[in-house]
Amino acid sequence: MTAGRINDLVEALIGGDRRALARSITLVESQRAEDREDAEAVLSRVMPLAGGALRVGITGVPGAGKSTLIETLGNAAIDRGHRVAVLSVDPSSTISGGSILGDKTRMATLSHKPQAFVRPSPTVGRAGGVAPGTREAIYLCEAAGFDFIMVETVGVGQSELHVASMTDMFVLLLLPGAGDELQGIKRGVMELVDLVAVNKCDGELAAAGQRTVAEFAQALRLMPRHTIDWTVSVVGVSALYNEGIEGMLETIMRFGACVLASGAHRERRNDQAREWLWEEIRQGLVERFFCDSALEARAKTIEDKVVAGNLSGTAGASRLLDAALKKQH
Numbered sequence: 001m002t003a004g005r006i007n008d009l010v011e012a013l014i015g016g017d018r019r020a021l022a023r024s025i026t027l028v029e030s031q032r033a034e035d036r037e038d039a040e041a042v043l044s045r046v047m048p049l050a051g052g053a054l055r056v057g058i059t060g061v062p063g064a065g066k067s068t069l070i071e072t073l074g075n076a077a078i079d080r081g082h083r084v085a086v087l088s089v090d091p092s093s094t095i096s097g098g099s100i101l102g103d104k105t106r107m108a109t110l111s112h113k114p115q116a117f118v119r120p121s122p123t124v125g126r127a128g129g130v131a132p133g134t135r136e137a138i139y140l141c142e143a144a145g146f147d148f149i150m151v152e153t154v155g156v157g158q159s160e161l162h163v164a165s166m167t168d169m170f171v172l173l174l175l176p177g178a179g180d181e182l183q184g185i186k187r188g189v190m191e192l193v194d195l196v197a198v199n200k201c202d203g204e205l206a207a208a209g210q211r212t213v214a215e216f217a218q219a220l221r222l223m224p225r226h227t228i229d230w231t232v233s234v235v236g237v238s239a240l241y242n243e244g245i246e247g248m249l250e251t252i253m254r255f256g257a258c259v260l261a262s263g264a265h266r267e268r269r270n271d272q273a274r275e276w277l278w279e280e281i282r283q284g285l286v287e288r289f290f291c292d293s294a295l296e297a298r299a300k301t302i303e304d305k306v307v308a309g310n311l312s313g314t315a316g317a318s319r320l321l322d323a324a325l326k327k328q329h
Contacts, residue, residue: 046143060173176209
């Protein structure tokens with residue numbers, strides 16, 4: 001892409017053009033070398049304009065209604081004057097590599113609003129419940145003027161903790177009756193969560209939902225506080241009937257004001273930047289083995305020795321890293 005075309009793309013992005021934003025996210029998600037160079041050029045221009053949004057990571061058990069809740073919550077935020085971006089991470093097709101679920105089609109009302117931007121992205125086999133380029137996409141959305149960003153993970157589990165390292169607030173979505181599964185939920189998730197929302201608290205499930213709210217509120221009292229001046233809340237909502245959503249949104253906004261006033265906001269952003277750097281280093285080292293035929297061949301030889309029990313995994317990894325680093329000098 002020429003310098004002129006990159007400049008036109010950046011200007012359109014800064015102006016809030018959703019097509020320019022979509023094209024820019026496609027660039028940062030691409031694995032092609034030439035696209036990466038263009039992506040870096042775009043990011044270097046927009047980074048100084050980013051950082052002003054409230055970033056909310058949302059994970060939840062299967063069937064908890066994440067997409068319905070995000071759409072309802074997004075509509076409520078727009079009614080308050082916010083511009084909403086949703087980065088929805090879907091599992092990848094093993095055939096095409098594309099998103100399987102397509103959350104944009106499941107958020108039809110929100111995605112058609114001019115104040116909203118909904119982007120489903122495939123994981124492409126990446127662990128952590130997020131997609132390659134999710135961090136960069138957050139910055140691009142902020143530069144485009146979106147001040148309320150929600151990142152939806154594939155599901156709940158130990159790997160989904162990764163989303164907490166790139167957002168300001170971590171929300172766990174549960175179903176009524178999930179109190180019986182409290183012991184099965186990873187402690188790591190519970191230690192990082194800033195808000196628990198029990199969805200589908202309506203009709204015959206209303207009473208069960210309130211019991212679940214009480215059970216999790218009790219359990220969270222035993223968890224150490226990880227955010228200054230903030231006590232984790234547990235709320236019962238019905239995204240389908242838009243019940244409790246305003247209260248949930250108000251809690252999210254209070255959290256944003258709390259971390260900003262305490263200084264925790266800046267500390268989290270600094271930690272996010274460090275994590276971004278080291279994540280890319282780790283990923284780059286792995287990719288280097290598959291882009292260099294000599295390293296790939298050596299990796300296969302060492303792998304065979306480890307499998308045969310003739311070499312420890314630690315020693316094998318050390319040899320491969322030494323070989324990779326020596327090739328850079």
